[in-house]
Amino acid sequence: MLRMRLPTINYQILSKFLILICSFFASLYVFGQDPVEALIKRHQIPESKLSIILEDAESGKRLIDINSNDSRSPGSVTKLFTAFAALDLLSKKYQWRTEAYISQNANDREKIDHLLIKGGGDPSFSIDDLENLILKIRATGIQEIRGGIYLDQSFFGQRKKSTGSFDESPLRPYNTMHSSLIVNSNKLDLNFNLNPQTKKIAITPLFLPRGVKIQNNLSVGFGECMDFRSQVGFEEQFSKKILTIVINGVYPDQCSNMDHDLAITKTEHYFFGSFKKLWLDSGGTINGYFKRQKKSEKDALIAQIFSEDLNSVLKLMLKESDNLISRNIFLSLAENSTRKKLRNTRKLVYKSMKENNVFWHKRNFIDNGSGLSRKSNLKPDSVMGLIEKIDQDARFIEIKSMLPISGIDGTLKNIYQSSLLQGQMRLKTGTLNGVRCLAGFITSTSGKDYRFVFMHNNFDEYEYDMRSFTTDLLNAIVSEELIASD
Structure with a gap:
């Protein structure tokens, strides 16, 4: 009986071969797609409610692309388009x-x-x-x-329409409407101080115009400072050229001092x-x-x-997401036009996008320039097109430096404060009921730069934690956990 001698296996060579094969097949996957889908499933978020785009800033390659062509409500991400059009149609030195x-x-x-x-x-x-x-x-x-x-x-x-038409909260500062002549954004900055002995609340305005009075009807009851908004209410009463701000409710007894601002409607x-x-x-x-x-x-x-100048005002608008500033800037775009209606201003913005080769879909709609609207909708592809243009065109690169920095300033000052995320992102936020959006720029721990668009719309009741999901997603991007090894 013949015996066949099997060849000797070189396991070191085989191991290298298998690694090469695995690397080859791994390279066939769209970067990060599977890990992102796993993250979405782990947080039990309906993928149909999400749009996510991540691009390598150097190569322009899309590393994550989920529902990039679905129209979404953008919230205050709209302000990026307002800022871009302002720099294009006015000038950085423009003054009112x-x-x-x-x-x-x-x-x-x-x-x-x-x-x-x-x-x-x-x-x-x-x-x-x-x-x-x-x-x-x-x-x-x-x-x-x-x-x-x-x-x-x-x-x-x-x-102007009623300032309370958006959410029936007319005295909230974010609802202040555009105006050709307005001072201090109509704000009343109030300080509430509780005397622990007398249990009386003193209300002191930083500045109080003539003809404006404050009626303090507050009682003191159980609660902490975080309960202030739910327990204290404000109402305007106007009679005989006197505007009275009536303050009702129960002031929380565990809150010795509280600052609160509101904006009156009678400009x-x-x-x-x-x-x-x-x-x-x-x-x-x-x-x-x-x-x-x-x-x-x-x-x-x-x-x-x-x-x-315009640059200084734009920085305030983008850092703090100021709605009044964005509305006034939006309408100022038509200063040299014979038609100053909102419809014409929209056309000027759309034209600015097209002439600067920013991808603009015919179904995009910008309502008022601030994003405080249920009518506005944008394609995530268009938002990414704008982010690309800002990143690549010297005329608009300043917008990048105006964006909030994670964990440091603006609307991102109190979030993403971990040692991993702090200072690694410049993002414009957009938040309404049912809307959570982010758009801007991310730098990984290794120094690699990315462009990022995130848009979540869900107007039904849901139980998942969107803040937790976005934090996990951003952690994975900044730490490069989603990056497949070369």
């Missing part, structure tokens, strides 16, 4: 101006019948700015305004009250009230204030 006029026929410059203030859409016009404008007016010799002031709100041609009343207070403080006298009236050719310019 607020002007003061008197009648050319005024014979007595010390005592005038009326003063007219024309708004130029300045979204960051502050109490300090108004005070500086008043000092300039007073420097012309005007001492007394006998008949009140005229307010010219004609810079924007767009009518012209707030402006007039602020003007009157500062005018009287300057030593002037004023009678009457305000009246809406456009500037005429018979009015002479006597003073003006310019805003900070």
Whole structure:
């Protein structure tokens, strides 16, 4: 019987061969696809509610691509498009101006019948700015305004809707509507201080315009500072040119001190009250009230204030996700147009995207520039197209530096604070009920740069923890756990 001698197996060579084969097949997978799907399943999130895109910033290769063509509600990610169009259609040095006029026929410059203030859409016009404008007016010799002031709100041609139309919370600052002439964003910054002996709550405003009063109806009861919003309510009452903020509810007894801001809805009343207070403080006298009236050719310019440049205002808008600023910037895009309606502004933004070769789908819709809308919808592919353009075009690269930094500032200051994620991401957030979005730039621990778009829409009740999922996903990207070995 013949015996066959089997060849000797070189296990070292076989091992290298198997590793080579495994590496080859691993390279056939789309980077990160399987691990991401596993993460989605582990968190029990319906994949149909998610869109995720991750790109290698150097090569442009898509490493994760999930539902990138599904239209999504973007929330405040919309502000990226507003910022981009502003830099394209205006200029980084663009400034808004607020002007003061008197009648050319005024014979007595010390005592005038009326003063007219024309708004130029300045979204960051502050109490300090108004005070500086008043000092300039007073420097012309005007001492007394006998008949009140005229307010010219004609810079924007767009009518305003109710500030509470979005979520029935009209006094929340994020609901403040666009305005050609607005000061301090209509804000009342209130400090609540509980006296532990008397159990009385003192409410102190940082600045209180004339004609605005606070009615404190609070009682003290059980609770902590985190219960303040659910236990304390605010209401406006307007009568005989007096606006009263009525504060009702139960102040939590474990909260010794609390700062809370709100924004009143009567923009012209707030402006007039602020003007009157500062005018009287300057030593002037004023009678009457305000009246809406456009500037005429018979009015002479006597003073003006310019805003900070566009770049500075954009940084504030993107870092803090300020809705009023974004709305005013959005409408300012049509300054040189004969048609200043919102519809025309949208067309200008869409045109800006197309002319700059940003992928723009015909079904995309931007409602008001802030993202505070249930009507806005964008394709994730379009959001990524914008992120790519910002990253690659020197005209828009500054937007990248304006974005919140994880765990450090802006809307990301108090989240993603772990040693792994802090400082590794520059992302624009977008959050509404049922909406959670992120878009921007990520740097891994090895220094590799990525572009990232994340959009979650689910308007039904759900039990999964979206914050936990996004944190796990970002951890995996930053640590490069999703990266297949070469």
